[in-house]
Amino acid sequence: MKFNNRNVFISENAIIGENVKIGDNTSIYDNVVIEENTIISDNCTIGEPTLDYYVNDKYKNPKTVIGKNSLIRSYAIIYAGSTFGDEFSTGHRVTIRENTKFGKKCRVGTVSDIQGNCSFGNYCWLHSNVHIGQGSEMGNFVFIYPYVVLTNDPTPPSNTCLGPKIGDFSQIAVSSILLPGIKIGKHVLVGAGSVVGKDVEDYMLVVGNPAKSIKDVRDIKSRETGESHYPWPNKFDRGMPWQAEGYKKWINNKDNE
Amino acid sequence: MKFNNRNVFISENAIIGENVKIGDNTSIYDNVVIEENTIISDNCTIGEPTLDYYVNDKYKNPKTVIGKNSLIRSYAIIYAGSTFGDEFSTGHRVTIRENTKFGKKCRVGTVSDIQGNCSFGNYCWLHSNVHIGQGSEMGNFVFIYPYVVLTNDPTPPSNTCLGPKIGDFSQIAVSSILLPGIKIGKHVLVGAGSVVGKDVEDYMLVVGNPAKSIKDVRDIKSRETGESHYPWPNKFDRGMPWQAEGYKKWINNKDNE
């Protein structure tokens, strides 16, 4: 089916690791490093040059690194100058601009748009169609759901860029907006459709437009079991590093992460 | 213009009906059936394999069926294992995942993302950029407008998947959110930008964040005519099966649909 080596372009300056697969109609540009066992599916563009390429004869493509055992699905556009830890995976049609750094085992969903100069820790999962403005910073285990927008300009238009920061384990539910420069603590839950304009403390549930603190997430019960669902790592371990031993044991182990 | 048979890939195991057109740069993978007179435009991927393809040497692509007289516009990604009734049409860049079933004469707009394991009746119209979470169920004549999100996880993240259900003739206006597991009745109108967290009865207009019932849709007047606009089939028939005889006559005819 896929991987027929049809209409593929790979720069002479790209470094392709062992056992890497490159899909049909994909272009890999200068100074891209793809580590072993990674799959770049069809119709992808890896190492997309920045605007300078079109206007500067001496343009040199910055280095792009995609870690091993990754899976980039079709129609991704990944700009030069970003780096991705091992086991990175994407949906289709993601756009990730320059100078962005992902830790290991992160995921980015279909159509998501990461505007550049952003940082993500490990195990961050971005679902379909999220928009991460320039200068945003995410910790580890941050999950962002569809149609969430992270903004950065407090008085549009201006030259100010204040990306939001999100702490470890926080969950940002669908279609929420994080206003410029706000800090979301750890283990926070932002409810669907919220507009968050103030900093949020650890373990808070915030909801609404404008978002208000409702209660401690540890007081939220599962509809199915009636038990506390948060901190969620106690109840969800698929793909997480505590899958074998459980979160409590894992978090108390000083050697973790 | 189009259809120059340039850079086309069609699996030996695909079944292509009479008078089907396949656009340039399009890939049709294993076990895809495309029925007669259907047009698959350029740069499409039909029968996209699931994750298992990348990791299982014995992977076999499930069957995908696109009904006759359909029009799939460019850059569609349609996963293997979904089926589409006759006269299906799409905008550009739609992504439709596995195990989804569409009835006849449905439409899906540009950039829309259907996450799989969903069902749609007949004559469902999804406009641009809707996001339909896994496990959602739609009746017949359901219209969903841009940037609407159907969610399914009540306590994110969890392994629970409770897709919303939407009844016949209901209209979900732009940028609304349907929270997990809610049931929308028939002939409902969800106003723009609503966050719907409770079940909605037939014929209700609901609006706001959180959404509240405002009035019976039959009390909404057209700005232009001053007459009741709902039930909308009395006033709108373009492309609908009652176009010839009118909705009242059609709905009273036991042989319809």
Add this chain to the structure above:
Amino acid sequence: MKFNNRNVFISENAIIGENVKIGDNTSIYDNVVIEENTIISDNCTIGEPTLDYYVNDKYKNPKTVIGKNSLIRSYAIIYAGSTFGDEFSTGHRVTIRENTKFGKKCRVGTVSDIQGNCSFGNYCWLHSNVHIGQGSEMGNFVFIYPYVVLTNDPTPPSNTCLGPKIGDFSQIAVSSILLPGIKIGKHVLVGAGSVVGKDVEDYMLVVGNPAKSIKDVRDIKSRETGESHYPWPNKFDRGMPWQAEGYKKWINNKDNE
């Protein structure tokens, strides 16, 4: 890197100006005019035919004009019958339908979807993922931020199409909705996540769902300087025609624009 003349299709009836670059895998269809020094990057479709093409043997592609010194980034789909002033630029994956007119020096961001029959003045900047419904009209210097939706049907579904109108210099912040037929004055600021259902007077800040007038934008201070930030042209000039002389001098000069 790019521009290897690989898998390019250019209609015999297209007119390509001097020093134009056409990217790999791009298709330029009938009656497209691309003026000098413009770059059409890879995987673009310029002059996409309308629905009539698929059903009418005598279909003739309407004229499409892309002004000089423009930059269309990859995966754009631009329908036949639209015109773009000089120095037009886009992100990736934009979809722009027929009968739309852009003035000069406009920008359209990644994944944005312009539904056709729209008009834009000069220096309009649309960021990523905006949705502009049919029949919308924008003045000059209008900035629209991600996930904004302009709607046009007051009683969905109907055959009525009332696109919003936005006056010069107005700013529509992220994820806002403009309801059908509303008129936004000049120098307005619509706050993030607003649902605007009433006309808005010049210089107003409106916020909320439903949006309410909060104050005069001239009373909004910059967080950084403590000075009034609006009218924004006094504080922001990047890429604007008053960059050399300042906005006050420029606006008072009868020869401007």
